Amino acid sequence: MQVEETDGMLIVDISQELTMEIVENLKKQFEAFFSRTWQVLALDLSGVKFMDSAGIGFVTALNNRSLHEGRIFCLLNPSEQVTKTLKLVNLWDLFLVFPSRDEIARRFLTGLE
Numbered sequence: 693m694q695v696e697e698t699d700g701m702l703i704v705d706i707s708q709e710l711t712m713e714i715v716e717n718l719k720k721q722f723e724a725f726f727s728r729t730w731q732v733l734a735l736d737l738s739g740v741k742f743m744d745s746a747g748i749g750f751v752t753a754l755n756n757r758s759l760h761e762g763r764i765f766c767l768l769n770p771s772e773q774v775t776k777t778l779k780l781v782n783l784w785d786l787f788l789v790f791p792s793r794d795e796i797a798r799r800f801l802t803g804l805e
Contacts, residue, residue: 693721700801702730703768703793707739710747718750726757732800733758734793736768743777751778755787764800766790 694705702725708714725733735754743751751767758765766788767774778784790796 693718695725697728697730699797700731701734701793701796702728702732703734703736705736705739710737710740710743710750712744712746715746715750722754726761730763732764732766732796734766734768734790734796737770737774738768740771740774743774748777748781748783752783752786764788766796768793768796 693708696703696705704722704725706718710718733754735751737751740747755765767790769791770778770789775784778787790799
């Protein structure tokens with residue numbers, strides 16, 4: 693997992709499977725992220741080849757918590773497998789999805805400097 697924080701946006705690149713074992717470790721790391729000051733959390737899932745129900749729950753929980761705290765959560769360039777999985781379980785429409793960091797910054801961060 694790679695993390696980059698820039699101009700009000702926290703970008704987390706997850707390039708591994710999102711399974712129960714992986715999610716348990718990620719939960720602890722993401723808990724620390726919510727103590728940081730950011731407006732947008734962008735989860736880069738371009739490298740995720742498989743996501744089980746724990747992964748689906750994890751991504752959904754991040755979205756819900758971000759919204760509850762008045763922040764923005766979005767998926768950045770999700771892989772074809774992630775897209776198929778979220779559509780299959782009828783959750784795709786819950787998420788803001790962007791093809792690039794620039795698109796996210798233009799949509800949410802312009803004029804905040």
